[in-house]
Amino acid sequence: MLRSKCLPVKSLTLLGWAALLSGLALAACRPANVQSDGAPAFSAQEKTLILSLSPRPRPPENPGNSLADSANAAHFGRYLFYDTRLSLKGDQSCASCHHPGLGWSDGKPLAVGLKTTSRNSPTLWNVAYQRWLFWDGRTDSLWAQSVQPLESLNEMGMSRVGLLHSFHKHPELRRGYEALFGPLPSNAGLPAQARPVPEDPKHPLQQSWNQLSPQQQLAVNRFVSQLGKSLEAFERQIVSGESPFDRFVADLRANKPASKELSVEAQKGLRLFIGRAQCILCHTGPLLNDREFHNIGLPKHPHLPVDQGRYAGLPKLLADPFNGLGPFSDLPSREHEWNDKLHYLSRQASNKGEFKTPGLREITRTGPYMHDGRFKSLEEVLLFYSQLPNQPPATGRREDTIPPLELKPEELTYLLAFLKALEGPQAGPELSQKPKDPVVQRSPS
């Protein structure tokens, strides 16, 4: 019903798409819902949907981390984020795969740490808004999440006991820690590396971990969760600034006519996004994601084993000792409403092949796309939604809300123009550089 009857109907070909990209313009006549410059005249209904997408609110609180909004913790977290001493070989930091200049990702299809992993590095732009972390949502908070890359044998390869030794060895790390958390726990008599390995009880790291007394294990776990809480305080600051789309919405909200903040193409793309293409069903709200999981029916990846996504993530989430029900969360009680998301979870067959809906702010900066980085460009992503491959989904069932859209070449350019308008300013040095000192320097007053 929002479709203009005046555009020539062409079946989509790669060639046609390319021709359009190279600037071929199409003539169109003017239906009632279009303004004189060709931009959509948004109806009251469309306007309601558009206003639901902007402005970006403040990130939700995380009462499970009492330092989530502490500036001092965020400073130390930033120091840690860029510190390669947190990796086994001393050559990697979080920023290796979440680089501010690469959209807080790494520009690679699959992340490469000590080994090549089986997933794409997600952006950290606006990560504080996520309800679940990782593509499969196997942790429930940023601080709980951060323990895994530190210890993954494919990523940074450290262990929580190894980290404690590093903090004893390097005076700056120790000073930064102690300024926030008090005396560093003792490392006397601990093995060089040790951590739990839930998937392999015979693993040497697990065997070493078994040598620790329950009190020692508790102290080490608390220590590594405190590093996570500092990292989270920093990551919570990685939020998008104002994009052309936000300025356009502000104009629309104020009923300013003929906003120049979005090109006519981008406005047409917006109309598709909330209308015929139905992207807004999952890319909902001001971050353009619903923070939940869907199976969009990507076919099997040629080189990777089948990934069950959320279906495999759920049991890990519930078994994670760092989740909101565990002893390291700062929630005042396990019954706190923040834990509702854990109390009522259910694992269903439909979770097979579901992945977390990515946000679309800054999307131009964060390619390659999808959980396995299979699409190099946004054009490829849009072609997927437009045509849908002939092959069946890698696993599970493609949701009914993903029909082949059969977008016309010009419609693909419109959607692309809209996605490009979701880009705000780059992160400033207060986020993108490692601080010189792990502790905030107070200016003399």
Add this chain to the structure above:
Amino acid sequence: MLNKKITLAALLSLSALSVGTLLGPFSASAQHQNYPKVNEADRENRSQITDNKHYRVIYTPLPDPIPLNQHFRLKLTVQNAEGKVVENAKLYVDADMPSHNHGMNVKPKVKDLGKGIFEVRGMLFHMPGYWEIYVLVDHAGKKEKATFGVTLKMSPR
């Protein structure tokens, strides 16, 4: 933040842009196909009679209206045909988006508060559009079903 009072006069129910039109025939999720169909006139009614007409079920959401993508609760009242409180019933509650062919990602818990009042915790509607809430009343050897329709709208920020 998403459950703000709706300020614009004309609000779009997403069903107006229904995906159904792209998908062809309506297909209810198999699990709930024996539940009564909601008739169009009664669609958003918060009070429904069960299929065999022995019970009336009334619900109120908390918060009201149901917020998009946030946990909410339901208060359910079960009465008999004469409008009298029904004690010692067992209730089962679930919800689907029939036109999208999926349910909720959560499993709500029902608590009997006595006097025919039940509290359902842990409901979450993660997508905008048309949902159906299914209630099974298990009482005095009878198992009867009721269906409620709810359209979840997106509201301006």
